[in-house]
Amino acid sequence: MSLVGKKFPNITVDAISEMGDNLRINVLDEAVKNNKKVILFWYPKDFTFVCPTELHAFQTALPEFESRNTLVIGASCDTNEVHFAWLNTAKNNGGIEGVTYPLLADTTRNLSSALGILDIEAGAYNEDTETYLISGSNVTYRATYLIDETGKIFHESVNDMPLGRNVNEYLRLIDAYTHVQTKGEVCPANWEEGKEAMVADRLSTAAYLSQN
Numbered sequence: 001m002s003l004v005g006k007k008f009p010n011i012t013v014d015a016i017s018e019m020g021d022n023l024r025i026n027v028l029d030e031a032v033k034n035n036k037k038v039i040l041f042w043y044p045k046d047f048t049f050v051c052p053t054e055l056h057a058f059q060t061a062l063p064e065f066e067s068r069n070t071l072v073i074g075a076s077c078d079t080n081e082v083h084f085a086w087l088n089t090a091k092n093n094g095g096i097e098g099v100t101y102p103l104l105a106d107t108t109r110n111l112s113s114a115l116g117i118l119d120i121e122a123g124a125y126n127e128d129t130e131t132y133l134i135s136g137s138n139v140t141y142r143a144t145y146l147i148d149e150t151g152k153i154f155h156e157s158v159n160d161m162p163l164g165r166n167v168n169e170y171l172r173l174i175d176a177y178t179h180v181q182t183k184g185e186v187c188p189a190n191w192e193e194g195k196e197a198m199v200a201d202r203l204s205t206a207a208y209l210s211q212n
Helices: 027-034 050-060 062-067 080-087 110-115 167-183 202-211
Strands: 012-016 022-026 037-042 070-076 103-105 122-126 131-135 142-147 153-159
Touching (some): 012 080, 027 070, 037 167, 050 070, 050 167, 062 070
Parallel strands (some): 037 070, 070 103
Antiparallel strands (some): 012 103, 142 153
16 A cells, blocks of 8 residues: 555664664654655665665765755664674675665564565464464565655655666655645656646646647
8 A cells, every 4th residue: 555645654763873873763753853855765685785786876876865955764674783784894895884874773674564565475373383474585675765844755666676776766756846845836757857847737738748
């Protein structure tokens, strides 16, 4: 079920800073109390393959997000200790040394469960062992959430494990949403900052289509 248009879940999660400080982060609070947008991106596992390419890509784009009043937060179900070990592993050895934004450590899976982004194929109660058994990796897909200053989710997307994200698309979406907020116009397909937008009515759409 889509969460777009709804408030981000009010759940506090363990996290770690680049310096190894143990934190507790509530993404909803980060948006509302700081009056900032938030991009929260989930990745499956530390010390894997596509994941470090994404974390470095978000780090490279960090100044662009900051210039748009947007906080960047990464997240997985790994522990703070594993996060910190990865943060201290050199880039040329598959590590994420140099990443400066915080990383959530959703080891309880409370937040990822609320978002519905865990790889769980099936589950069943085993009467012999009196336990609930699941199949699947029970780690997150590559899910991404854009949250506005009120805590409302205005974009969500989920990639399968092998598919890395295009960071520039999230910058475009933030630009478009900010344009809607500030100008009251709507943004057509392939809209980018500086391009023509539209008034939300039939005549404006017809005029736009006739020119493009």
